Amino acid sequence: MKRMITKFISVSLAAAMMLVPAACGRTTEEDVWLEKAGLDKEETAEELYEKALQENVLVVYTVSTRATQTKEAFEAVYPGLCVEIKDLRSPDLVDALEENYRSGHSDCDVVICNDNSGEFKERIADTGIAVPYLPSDIAAKMKDPESNTMGSFTYEAEMLFYNSEKYAECPIENIWELTDEKYKDRIYMPNPLHSFSTYAFCGGLLGEEDKLAEAYRDLYGCAPETGDASVSAFFWKSVSENIIFTNSSDEVLEALGSGSADFGFMVSSKLRFINLGYDIAPVYRLKPFSGCRTSYSAMIVRNSENINSAKLFIRFLYGESDGSGEGYKPFSTGGTWSARTDIPDGNDVPLDDIDLFVPDQDVLIKNREYLENFWTGVLESKA
Amino acid sequence: MNRKICKLLTIVLVISLMYVPGCGMKPQPDILHVAIPFSEKIQDIDTNYYINYLEEKTGLDIVVSFVKIESCDEYLEVLLDSRSEIDIVLFGGSFVPSDGVLEEYVARGDIYLPDGEFKYVSEGWDTPAGAGTVLWISKEWLVKLGMPIPETTEEFEAVLEAFKTGDPNGNGIHDEIPLAGSLDEYDLDPVEFLLGSFAVNDPYHSRMTVDGKCMATCNAYREGIEYCNELFDKGLIYDGLSECSYAQLCEMVNRPVPVVGAFTSSSIGKVIYGGNPEVMARYVHVPPLKGPDGTAAAMLPENKTKIGAVILSRSEKKEEAQLLLDTMMTEEASLIARFGEPGVDWDYSDGKDISIYMIPSTIITRNYIRDVVQNKNLNGVGPMAVPEKYIFGVTWNGVNSDSEYVDARAQMAYLDFFVQAGDGLPERNEELSEYLDGYMIMFVTGEKDITDDGVWKKYVSDAERIIK
Numbered sequence: 001m002k003r004m005i006t007k008f009i010s011v012s013l014a015a016a017m018m019l020v021p022a023a024c025g026r027t028t029e030e031d032v033w034l035e036k037a038g039l040d041k042e043e044t045a046e047e048l049y050e051k052a053l054q055e056n057v058l059v060v061y062t063v064s065t066r067a068t069q070t071k072e073a074f075e076a077v078y079p080g081l082c083v084e085i086k087d088l089r090s091p092d093l094v095d096a097l098e099e100n101y102r103s104g105h106s107d108c109d110v111v112i113c114n115d116n117s118g119e120f121k122e123r124i125a126d127t128g129i130a131v132p133y134l135p136s137d138i139a140a141k142m143k144d145p146e147s148n149t150m151g152s153f154t155y156e157a158e159m160l161f162y163n164s165e166k167y168a169e170c171p172i173e174n175i176w177e178l179t180d181e182k183y184k185d186r187i188y189m190p191n192p193l194h195s196f197s198t199y200a201f202c203g204g205l206l207g208e209e210d211k212l213a214e215a216y217r218d219l220y221g222c223a224p225e226t227g228d229a230s231v232s233a234f235f236w237k238s239v240s241e242n243i244i245f246t247n248s249s250d251e252v253l254e255a256l257g258s259g260s261a262d263f264g265f266m267v268s269s270k271l272r273f274i275n276l277g278y279d280i281a282p283v284y285r286l287k288p289f290s291g292c293r294t295s296y297s298a299m300i301v302r303n304s305e306n307i308n309s310a311k312l313f314i315r316f317l318y319g320e321s322d323g324s325g326e327g328y329k330p331f332s333t334g335g336t337w338s339a340r341t342d343i344p345d346g347n348d349v350p351l352d353d354i355d356l357f358v359p360d361q362d363v364l365i366k367n368r369e370y371l372e373n374f375w376t377g378v379l380e381s382k383a
Numbered sequence: 384m385n386r387k388i389c390k391l392l393t394i395v396l397v398i399s400l401m402y403v404p405g406c407g408m409k410p411q412p413d414i415l416h417v418a419i420p421f422s423e424k425i426q427d428i429d430t431n432y433y434i435n436y437l438e439e440k441t442g443l444d445i446v447v448s449f450v451k452i453e454s455c456d457e458y459l460e461v462l463l464d465s466r467s468e469i470d471i472v473l474f475g476g477s478f479v480p481s482d483g484v485l486e487e488y489v490a491r492g493d494i495y496l497p498d499g500e501f502k503y504v505s506e507g508w509d510t511p512a513g514a515g516t517v518l519w520i521s522k523e524w525l526v527k528l529g530m531p532i533p534e535t536t537e538e539f540e541a542v543l544e545a546f547k548t549g550d551p552n553g554n555g556i557h558d559e560i561p562l563a564g565s566l567d568e569y570d571l572d573p574v575e576f577l578l579g580s581f582a583v584n585d586p587y588h589s590r591m592t593v594d595g596k597c598m599a600t601c602n603a604y605r606e607g608i609e610y611c612n613e614l615f616d617k618g619l620i621y622d623g624l625s626e627c628s629y630a631q632l633c634e635m636v637n638r639p640v641p642v643v644g645a646f647t648s649s650s651i652g653k654v655i656y657g658g659n660p661e662v663m664a665r666y667v668h669v670p671p672l673k674g675p676d677g678t679a680a681a682m683l684p685e686n687k688t689k690i691g692a693v694i695l696s697r698s699e700k701k702e703e704a705q706l707l708l709d710t711m712m713t714e715e716a717s718l719i720a721r722f723g724e725p726g727v728d729w730d731y732s733d734g735k736d737i738s739i740y741m742i743p744s745t746i747i748t749r750n751y752i753r754d755v756v757q758n759k760n761l762n763g764v765g766p767m768a769v770p771e772k773y774i775f776g777v778t779w780n781g782v783n784s785d786s787e788y789v790d791a792r793a794q795m796a797y798l799d800f801f802v803q804a805g806d807g808l809p810e811r812n813e814e815l816s817e818y819l820d821g822y823m824i825m826f827v828t829g830e831k832d833i834t835d836d837g838v839w840k841k842y843v844s845d846a847e848r849i850i851k
Contacts, residue, residue, distance in 0.1 A: 065783050068661045069523075085660050089781025191737050194781070245737050247779040247788070254792060258670070258799075276522065276667075277531025379735045382743075 037300070037307045039133050045315055049078055051308035057082045058309040061097065062112040063090050063196075064296065066269075069330035074316050077326065081309060089248065090114050090196035094123050097301065101129045109304040110313055115150050115297040116158075116200035118364035125150050130299035133314050137321045141340045148339070152295040153318055153328070155337040157268040157356050158197040159291025163256050165279035171262075174219045174287040175212075178263065179238040186262040187243045188252040192375050195248065197267055201292045203371045204359030205232035211288035211357075218287060233374060240378050256280045265291065271335030271347070282335070284354045293356045295339070296331070319343055412444040413703050417471045418462070419764055420478035421449040424657075426758035432724050433716075433760040440710050443703055455480045463493050463695075470698035471708065474690055475505065475764030477629075482813070485690060495696040503708045505691035507721050507769025513649065513790070514797035515587065515682030516570035519666040520645040524551035535673045536580045536610060543619040546644035554640055561619045561644045563636065566824060567629040569685075570649040573620060574611045574827055579682055579800075580674030581607030587685045588808040589815045597850055599819045600843040603678070608826045608833050610674075615827050625824055637662055645669075649684065651793070652786025657754040660784035668793035671800040681800035683808075691766025708766055717767040722777075723752045723759035736778045739791035745776030751785060815849045 052058075060067060060083055071083040086108070088096060093113055100107045111130050113120050124130050132151035139145050162170050172178065178187060192202040205212060209231040216224040216231070226234035246252055249266035256264045257278040264280075268291075271282060283290045298317050300310045315321075319328030323342040332338065336346035345351075364371070419428075428434060428447045438445055448469060452458040455478045462469060474480065485501065488494040496502075525532060525542070528549050533539040543561035545551075552559060564573040569586045578584040582603040583592060590599040598604050614620045621627060627635075636643045637656050648654045655662050671679040692711070694704040710716055722729040728750040736744035752759050779788045822842050825831040832838050 065660075065664045068664045071661065087660050087664075087783040089779070089783075092781035193735070194737075244741065246741055247737050247739065248783075250783075251741065251792060254796060258796060272526075275529065275531070276525055277534070376735050379737075 033303055034131070037131075037304075039131065039300070039311075042136065043311065045312060045320065048308045048312040048315070049081075052078070052306070052312050053080050055306040055309045057084050058110065058306050058313055059084045059086065059108050060110045060112065060313065061086050061088055061093050061108045061301075063088060063093055063114055064112060064269075064331075066330035066333075067112050070313075070317055070327045073326035073329070074313060077316070078312065081312075083309075083313065089194060090117070090120070091194055094119055097124055097129055101302065104303075106301070106303040106305050108301045109306045109310040110298060111301055112296060112298050112317070114196045114294055115152065116292070116294040116359055116361070117196035117203070118200075118361040118368070119196060120297065121150060121361055122365050125297075125299070128302060130301045132297075133300050133311055134318075135311075135315060138315065138318045138340075141323060141342050143339055143341055150297045151299045151314070152297050153339050154296050154331045155339060155351060156197075156294045156296065156335060157291045157351075157354065158201040158265060158294055159268050159354070159356065160283040160286060161252075161256060161264050161266060161270070161280045162283060163259060163262050163279055164281035165259060166262060167281075170281070170283050170286075172283075172286070174215055175289065176216050176219045176235070178242065179235070181242070183242045183262060185242065185244055187239070188246055188255045188261040188264040188266075189243050190248055190252060190266065191245045191379065193372065193379070197292075197294045198265060199371070199375075200294060200359040200364065201265065202236060202375065203364045203367065204292050204357060205235065205289075206230065206367055206371070207360045207363040208232070208289065208357050215288040236374075236378065240382065243382075245379065245382065253278060253280065267294070268335030268347070269331075269333060272333040274334060282349075282354075284349055286355050288355065289357050290355045293351065293358045412438070412442050413700060414444045414446055415471065415700055415703055415707055416446050416448060416467075416469045417473060417707075418448050418450050418458075418469045419473045419761060420455075420476060421451045422476070422762055422764065424754065424756050424762040426756060431758050431760070433719050436719055437707060437710060437716065440716070441703075441706050443707055445707070450478070453477070456484050459484065459488065463488065469695060470700050470704045471692055471694055473692045473761070473765040475508070475761065478764070479689065485693060488693075493696055495694045495698070495701055497694070497701075497705050501688070501690050501693070503690065503692040503712065503766035504768070505689040505763075505766055507717060507767050507774050508763040509650075509689075513684055513794040514800075515585075515684045516576050516647045516649050517651075517790075517793045517797065518573070518576050518645060518647050518669040518672070519651055519654075519793075520669050521546075521551070521641065521643070521665050522667045523641070523665050524549075524644055527551045527553075532667070532669055533672060534670075536577070536675065539577075539672050540610075540614065540619065543614065543644065544617070547617075547619060551644070552641050558642050559644060560621050560635065560642055562614065563621045563627070563632055563643045563646045564624050565627040565629050565632040566625060566820075567627075567632075570647060570682075571629060571632060571654075572624075573645070573647045574608075574624075574823065575682060576647045577611055577614075577672070578604065578607040579680040580672045580678055581610070582678065583680050583802055585683050585803070585808065586816065586820070587683065587687075587811060589812045590819055591809045591812075593803060593807045593809075595809060597815075597846060599823070600846050603676075605833065605839060607674070608823065611827045612829060612833050616829065620827070625828060641665055650786060650790045652754055652790065655786070657786075660782075663784040663786070663789065668789075668796060670796045679800055680802045681797040683801065683803070691764075711766050712768045714768070714770060717769045718746075718773065720760050720763075720765060720767040721769045721773070722746060722748060723750065723757070728752055728759055732776070732778060738776045739779045739788050740775045740795065742775060744778040746773050747778045748780045751780045751782060753787065812849070815846065818846060818849055 065087055068085050071085050142148055190198045192198040213231045224234055249270055252264035252266040253270045255261035298314050304310050316325055316327035319325040323340055332346040334347055337351050338345050434445055450458050528545045528551055530542055533542045546559050546561040562573050565571040569575050575586055582598045591597055633654050636654050671681050673679045692708055698704055730747045732744040732747045738744040826833040
């Protein structure tokens with residue numbers, strides 16, 4: 001019975017994608033592509049491999065360097081197939097996909113992106129520039145197949161870390177403590193305008209203002225005096241006085257590792273660097289939040305000319321039918337949580353035991369202009 | 384009849400004169416012959432954006448001759464012995480004259496120096512004032528072997544041993560080269576990096592300190608060489624170090640099946656081929672390692688003024704040549720030479736972005752054209768004077784394998800490890816450098832016994848004699 005439901009979901013998903021073109025004013029040629037792509041077809045990895053051997057180099061746009069490990073494993077398992085990885089930052093990746101689409105180039109076949117800021121959803125998924133591909137045998141193993149409309153294959157978090165060489169345990173219990181002057185220039189965070197997951201966390205607090213205000217009362221015993229500003233704007237303005245903005249989580253990791261930072265907001269998957277000797281520790285408990293949950297999507301880019309290779313690569317990335325495939329392993333590390341029921345989480349502490357919120361993408365989309373202006377102002381004030 | 388013939392001839396003459404170039408038409412631009420090292424990175428010089436820009440700005444017709452001789456010194460020798468009509472030679476990349484070569488040609492009267500100085504320098508292509516070299520290690524292999532990034536020379540040795548014996552590339556063959564390098568340039572020689580864990584090591588200034596002390600003759604330095612010799616004896620440093628060329632090192636590091644565990648270089652992009660994100664993703668920088676007494680010193684960079692171009696004395700178009708090179712040295716042209724086409728490949732930043740050095744940005748890169756096949760500039764060849772605010776203010780293009788971004792992060796991690804300033808250092812002594820460099824590799828490879836006090840004493844006394 002479960003199999004039937006899953007198959008139904010898979011077919012529904014493919015059918016839904018067939019409807020996208022009409023909504024987006026696609027050309028007949030593209031509808032032909034979608035039909036030819038056969039995203040609802042039942043195909044085994046062996047069948048896809050045979051067909052993929054007749055295709056060209058598969059191009060993958062990704063925001064995660066771990067995709068290079070998946071590529072290497074893929075090429076080893078499927079001799080004769082070649083994958084070219086282009087690793088980009090989320091906003092640049094979305095721009096590139098849009099530009100490719102506008103100019104009619106089919107430069108990319110598969111996209112792996114953080115899907116949390118609402119921008120990927122709005123500009124790429126909702127417009128049908130990329131379409132999900134979730135084969136029914138894998139859909140049956142997904143934790144949340146009904147709501148997985150963007151091909152999410154792993155969960156992560158944008159969350160707070162501290163320097164574990166300097167502090168034996170986290171020195172704060174409440175997020176408002178980060179506004180203390182003693183942490184001036186000791187907190188590192190990626191520029192939210194250039195990092196989807198940071199943007200999701202920063203902007204997502206707009207939808208969590210009550211809890212943020214409550215945490216302030218817990219700490220100071222009174223309501224925050226925010227003037228005309230919202231609680232979240234007041235929080236970010238205050239804490240940004242102490243923040244050094246970076247380009248990416250890598251720089252946050254290095255600042256924490258070198259002792260330049262006491263705290264840093266970054267993607268949880270950087271936890272894997274503990275094995276490399278970085279003195280970092282995650283903050284799992286913090287009032288009201290230590291961060292927000294994020295996820296990664298893998299989708300096929302519309303007009304891909306290497307559709308069989310793309311399907312095969314996504315199957316491989318998902319860990320194949322039984323979840324034992326090599327392709328998923330690079331994404332199953334500390335700071336990651338599996339989107340499949342048959343693959344254990346990469347992280348020891350389950351998601352439910354961490355103080356995270358799930359950003360409301362509608363709030364982020366609706367308030368994009370306000371949020372961009374707000375963060376532009378914050379960054380300008382730091383210049 | 385004669386009148387008729389005369390009239391007809393006059394008409395024919397007038398018509399034919401209308402087709403003579405230069406008569407009653409725009410004057411032909413002066414032709415300048417410019418020699419440029421051949422580069423596969425430049426798509427088509429005739430339509431190159433930068434060349435077209437320079438022609439438009441100067442009104443000159445730039446005729447490019449690509450040089451396929453790899454050695455710049457050899458080319459200059461051939462050129463100056465020939466009757467070639469080249470007016471200007473541009474330098475860049477690995478096509479640069481050796482120390483003193485240009486000065487010799489100036490003395491011989493072969494090279495013309497406007498205002499009596501080498502004013503056409505190249506400033507801005509390479510990041511200035513960074514670390515002289517950086518250690519890059521395979522993150523993949525560390526993860527596979529469950530080892531942390533080493534912080535000390537002792538930990539480093541353990542890592543190299545694991546690289547050698549643990550088959551981290553998983554092919555079942557003991558083909559791993561734990562620590563690779565080349566003696567072609569100081570930054571590619573891992574021994575130079577490792578010596579910084581024992582004593583201040585500045586090969587660019589003959590290993591001298593500001594107060595005139597030669598570090599290469601002190602005991603701490605000897606300990607460092609002993610350490611390197613031990614690594615070499617154990618097969619942890621590449622046994623072909625003495626013969627390995629820069630090109631061979633690059634080939635080893637870029638192999639599809641990884642064989643190199645660690646290497647040193649001032650820039651990761653210098654060794655890893657462009658457009659190779661998988662190889663780039665293998666390596667991470669390692670800050671200077673702490674030696675037995677806690678010493679960890681970053682090597683100072685060479686910081687030598689790089690000459691971007693020279694005008695030949697025999698050129699009959701020196702004024703035009705100067706006009707071209709002066710134009711190349713303007714801010715506008717330099718930004719094209721560095722970043723490509725304005726408004727397309729880059730824009731001025733409104734300061735809201737963060738630069739790769741984590742300061743407010745001044746330049747936003749739209750298309751990253753450095754070291755990739757492109758047709759926007761000469762990929763670092765030729766003179767330029769990019770203001771510092773643009774070099775350090777450049778934003779990251781979002782590509783994780785952007786070598787400039789990877790380098791910037793490494794350079795920043797080395798900032799706290801400079802134990803002596805670059806100013807006030809004595810001039811490089813070529814004889815001394817040659818002597819010390821020669822002995823160093825002999826000590827490391829065991830050709831000379833570093834543990835033999837007699838050998839060491841003789842080495843020291845000979846070095847002191849050269850210094851005096």
